[in-house]
Amino acid sequence: xxSRSTPVRISLRSVTKSFGPTPALxxxxxxxxxxxxxxxxxxxxxxxxxxxxCLLGLVAPxxxxxxxxxxxxxxxxxxxxxxxxxxxxxxxxxxNMSVLRHIDLVLxxxxxxxxxADERVIGLLRxxxxxxxxxxxxxxxxxxxxxxxxxxxxxxxxxELWMFDEPFASxxxxxxxxxxxxxxxxxxxxxxxxxxxxQLLGLAEFADRVCVLHRGRVHAFDRIERxxxxxxxxxxxALEQLFAQLHEGPS
Amino acid sequence: xxxxxxxxxxxxxxxxxxxxxxxPDLRAEYDRxxxxxxxxxxxxxxxxxxxxxxxxxxxxxxxxxxxxxxYTRLGADGVLIVLSAVETLAACGFAVNLHRLLxxxxxxxxxxxxxxxxxxxxxxxxxxxxxxxALGLYPALWALGFVAYAEKLGPTGWCIALAIAVAQWLVAIxxxxxxxxxxxxxxxxxxxxxxxxxVALYYTVGAPGLPTVAHVVYTAVPAGWLNAAFALGYLKGAxxxxxxxxPAVVVVAAGxxxxxxxxxxxxxxxxxxRFGNMVLAASDFWTARSSSLDRRLFxxxxxxxADPRPEGPAAIRxxxxxxxxxxxxxxxxxxxxxxxxxxxxxxxxxTRRQSDLLDYMTADSLAWNYIYPYIVLxxxxxxxxxxxxxxxxxxxxxxxxxxxxxxxxxxxxxMRGGKWFGFGAPFFGGACxxxxxLLPIGFDEISRLMVKLACFRAVLLAxxxxxxxxxxxxxxxxxxxxxAIVGTIFAFLYLAGxxxxxxxxxxxxxxxxxxxxxQLHWRIARAATGVVGVIPLILIADLVLLSGMILLEEAGLxxxxxxxxxxxxxxxxxxxxxxxxxxxxxxxxxxxxLVRARPSIGQQTLQSYExxxxxxxxxxxxxxxxx
Numbered sequence: 021x022x023s024r025s026t027p028v029r030i031s032l033r034s035v036t037k038s039f040g041p042t043p044a045l046x047x048x049x050x051x052x053x054x055x056x057x058x059x060x061x062x063x064x065x066x067x068x069x070x071x072x073x074c075l076l077g078l079v080a081p082x083x084x085x086x087x088x089x090x091x092x093x094x095x096x097x098x099x100x101x102x103x104x105x106x107x108x109x110x111x112x113x114x115x116n117m118s119v120l121r122h123i124d125l126v127l128x129x130x131x132x133x134x135x136x137a138d139e140r141v142i143g144l145l146r147x148x149x150x151x152x153x154x155x156x157x158x159x160x161x162x163x164x165x166x167x168x169x170x171x172x173x174x175x176x177x178x179x180e181l182w183m184f185d186e187p188f189a190s191x192x193x194x195x196x197x198x199x200x201x202x203x204x205x206x207x208x209x210x211x212x213x214x215x216x217x218x219q220l221l222g223l224a225e226f227a228d229r230v231c232v233l234h235r236g237r238v239h240a241f242d243r244i245e246r247x248x249x250x251x252x253x254x255x256x257x258a259l260e261q262l263f264a265q266l267h268e269g270p271s
Numbered sequence: 272x273x274x275x276x277x278x279x280x281x282x283x284x285x286x287x288x289x290x291x292x293x294x295p296d297l298r299a300e301y302d303r304x305x306x307x308x309x310x311x312x313x314x315x316x317x318x319x320x321x322x323x324x325x326x327x328x329x330x331x332x333x334x335x336x337x338x339x340x341x342y343t344r345l346g347a348d349g350v351l352i353v354l355s356a357v358e359t360l361a362a363c364g365f366a367v368n369l370h371r372l373l374x375x376x377x378x379x380x381x382x383x384x385x386x387x388x389x390x391x392x393x394x395x396x397x398x399x400x401x402x403x404x405a406l407g408l409y410p411a412l413w414a415l416g417f418v419a420y421a422e423k424l425g426p427t428g429w430c431i432a433l434a435i436a437v438a439q440w441l442v443a444i445x446x447x448x449x450x451x452x453x454x455x456x457x458x459x460x461x462x463x464x465x466x467x468x469x470v471a472l473y474y475t476v477g478a479p480g481l482p483t484v485a486h487v488v489y490t491a492v493p494a495g496w497l498n499a500a501f502a503l504g505y506l507k508g509a510x511x512x513x514x515x516x517x518p519a520v521v522v523v524a525a526g527x528x529x530x531x532x533x534x535x536x537x538x539x540x541x542x543x544x545r546f547g548n549m550v551l552a553a554s555d556f557w558t559a560r561s562s563s564l565d566r567r568l569f570x571x572x573x574x575x576x577a578d579p580r581p582e583g584p585a586a587i588r589x590x591x592x593x594x595x596x597x598x599x600x601x602x603x604x605x606x607x608x609x610x611x612x613x614x615x616x617x618x619x620x621x622t623r624r625q626s627d628l629l630d631y632m633t634a635d636s637l638a639w640n641y642i643y644p645y646i647v648l649x650x651x652x653x654x655x656x657x658x659x660x661x662x663x664x665x666x667x668x669x670x671x672x673x674x675x676x677x678x679x680x681x682x683x684x685x686m687r688g689g690k691w692f693g694f695g696a697p698f699f700g701g702a703c704x705x706x707x708x709l710l711p712i713g714f715d716e717i718s719r720l721m722v723k724l725a726c727f728r729a730v731l732l733a734x735x736x737x738x739x740x741x742x743x744x745x746x747x748x749x750x751x752x753x754x755a756i757v758g759t760i761f762a763f764l765y766l767a768g769x770x771x772x773x774x775x776x777x778x779x780x781x782x783x784x785x786x787x788x789x790q791l792h793w794r795i796a797r798a799a800t801g802v803v804g805v806i807p808l809i810l811i812a813d814l815v816l817l818s819g820m821i822l823l824e825e826a827g828l829x830x831x832x833x834x835x836x837x838x839x840x841x842x843x844x845x846x847x848x849x850x851x852x853x854x855x856x857x858x859x860x861x862x863x864x865l866v867r868a869r870p871s872i873g874q875q876t877l878q879s880y881e882x883x884x885x886x887x888x889x890x891x892x893x894x895x896x897x898x
Contacts, residue, residue, distance in 0.1 A: 073866060078708050080862065
C-alpha cells in the first residue's frame, strides 16, 4: 500500500453539524487512540452516521476540526483518505459489476500492494462464503452477500482506520458476522483503529470504548466497564438502563 | 378511501396530536421537527428560478414560434395534425407507464409487504397515471386555444375548443387503458416514437399534400377524431363530421369498462426483489407486455423490469470451483484484448492511476467506443442530403435538416458516450451518496481525467466538426478555408464546454448549502451549476445578449454594441472555467456535503440518460474475467 502503515490517532475538536435547525452533531470533541475499537451508540437521529460521514469527508462540519495524527483533515486530503474506509449499511456498488471486478477496482483505487492483497482477498472470500459468487453480478446478490463483497474488498485493502455504519444490521448471516468480528480483532492486533455504529447494545460490548451520542452530543465516552460502574453500579444491563434514562429524561 | 376510513384516519390524527400536546417535552420536539420540515420557500425557490425565465422566453417567442410557424404556413389542419400526434403519444405513454407501475413502483415496494389486494393496487396505479396524464391537457389547450385565437372565434368557439381539449385527454386515458387491458402486447413505445418522428419528418419536407394527410389522420387516429370534429365540423361547417364524436365516446366508455376489468383480472403471482433496484411484481400482464415489439426495439428499457438471472447458487458454485483452480485472482481485470480499439488507444495517454479511475468512474463502460462508428456513419450519410434537397420546398434559405441531424447525433454521442456512473448516487438508507465519494478519489484527478479524455476525443471528433462546418458553410457558398475555420470553432466550443460538463457532474452530487444569508452566494452558485440551473442561465444569457444588442443598435451606439458583443462573448467563453472553479471551491472548502437527503432532479436525469444505453459486451451478461 502506498500510504504509511502506522496506527492512526483521531481527534475531533468541537465538531458541529446541523441540517436545517436540527443539530446532528453539537460541539463533539473526541480523542481516539490508535489501535482501539470504538462503538458509537445512540438512538435514531443521535448523529452516529453523521459522525462517520464527517470523519470520511462526505459531510462537511459547520465548525470544528478533525485531525488524523495531528494533521487537519478535509476531503481533498487523499493521502489521509487512503488510510481509512467507511462501509455504509447499504454498500454502494455497481449492480452490473461482478464481485471480483469490484474488489479489483477498490484495490486499484486504494493503490494497495497487490501481491499481499490478492491472497487476503481469496481468504476473505472463502471465510465469507463468497467464493461461489465471484463472477456473479452484485445486483443479483442478496443485501447480505453484497455487503460481504464490499467488506472483503475494503478489508483486503487493510488501511489504518476502519469505519462501519451498522455492520450488525447489514444483512450478513451468523457465519459472516462471526468472520467479521474475528477479522476486526485481528486488525486490532495489527494496530488498526475500528469505529462502528450500532443500535444493538449487546454488541457495543465488543468494543474497547463506547461513545454514547444523544441528540448530537457526546453523552458518555469511556470503557464499557466504567460506564457500567458509573450508571448502574456495574449491572450487566447498564447500557440499557442508561438509554432508558436518556429516553425518559429531558432533552 | 371510504368515508369510514377517512373518519378513522381523522380520529387517529386527532388522538396522536393530543398525545403530543399532553407533554411539553414532546411538544417542543414536535415543533422542532416541524420547523425543519416546513420550509415553504424551499421548493418554490428553485421552481421559480427555472420557471420565470422559461415563461418569459416562452411568452416572448410564443408569437414567433406558433404564428409564423405551423399555423401561418399550414393553417389549422397543420396544428391539429401535430396535436393528434401528441395525443397519440399521450395515450401510448399512458399505456407504457401503467404497465410499468403494475410491474414495479415505489408503491409496489411498500405494498408487497402489506396485506393489500391486487384490485386495490391496480386501481391506485391507474389513478396515479391518470393524474399525471392530465399534463396531456396542456398541449391540447395550447393548440386548440391558439386556433380559437387565430380564427377569431367567439365565446361558443372558445367553449367548444375547451371541451374538445378536455375530451382529448379523456380519449387518451380511455385509449391507454384499453391498450393495457385488451392489447397488452401493443408496441406503445414504438408507435409513440414513430408517430412523432413521422410528423417531424413530414413537416421538415414541407408537408406536401396536407389536406389528404389531414383527412387520413382525422380518420385513422383516435386522437384525430375530435380534431376532425373541430376542424371540419365546427370551423368548416361540415355537420356530418360531428358524428366523429361517436367513436370517441365509445373509446372513453370502453376505457372505463376496461378499468373495471383490469381491477378484476390483475393478479400478482409473486414479487422479486432486485438488490439496489426495485420490487418486481410478476403477473400475466407483464408476460404479455414482454412479448411486444417494444422489447426488441428498446431492450435496455425492458432490462430494468426483467427478473434477475435465474442462476441458482449450485450452478454458480460448480462453474466457479473450476475457475478458481484454473486461474488466480489477480487476472480478474478484463483482458486488454477485450477492449475496443478506441479505448485501448485513449489509455495510451493515461497514467495507470487514471486508467483505473476511468474503469471505476465509467463502471467498465465502453459505450463511447460502440456509439462512435454509428455516429460517424450517420454524419457521412447526411452529407449527400445537400445535393438531393438543397432547400426545403416552400421555404426560403438552405436546408438545415442535415445540420440538425448531425448536431443531434453529436449531442447523442456526447450525452450517451459520457457514461460517468461514478457520479451516480443511488438512494440507500435514507440518503444519496455519490459512489466516488466513498473511495479515495479527488476532485482534481477526476477533472484532469475528463479533460484528458475530451482532448483525445476532440481529435477523433475532428471529421464530425468538419461535417458540421460543411453543413453551415457549404449552403452559403463558403470555401474550404471557411469550413476549416468553422470546424475549429466547433472543436473549441466542445473543449471549452468540458468545464461545464465537469462542474455539472460534481454539482449534482452536492447538497444545497445552508439557508443562511452568509451562504446565499453559495446557494446561488450551487443552483446555477446544476442541470436545472443551467437552463435559465442559458436563457438569461441569450436574453441579455439579444435585448442588449437590440437596444444599443436602436440607440445608434454601434461601437458600444460591438464592445458589448465582444464582452458577452468573452464571458460566455470563460463561463465553463468559472463554473468549474466555483464548484471546485465549494467542494474543497467544505461548503457542501456529498450526501443528499433525496436525489436531485438533475442527478436523476443524468442517471436515466446513462442507464438507457448499454454496451453490447455487457448486454450479453455479466462481464467475465480474463480467460
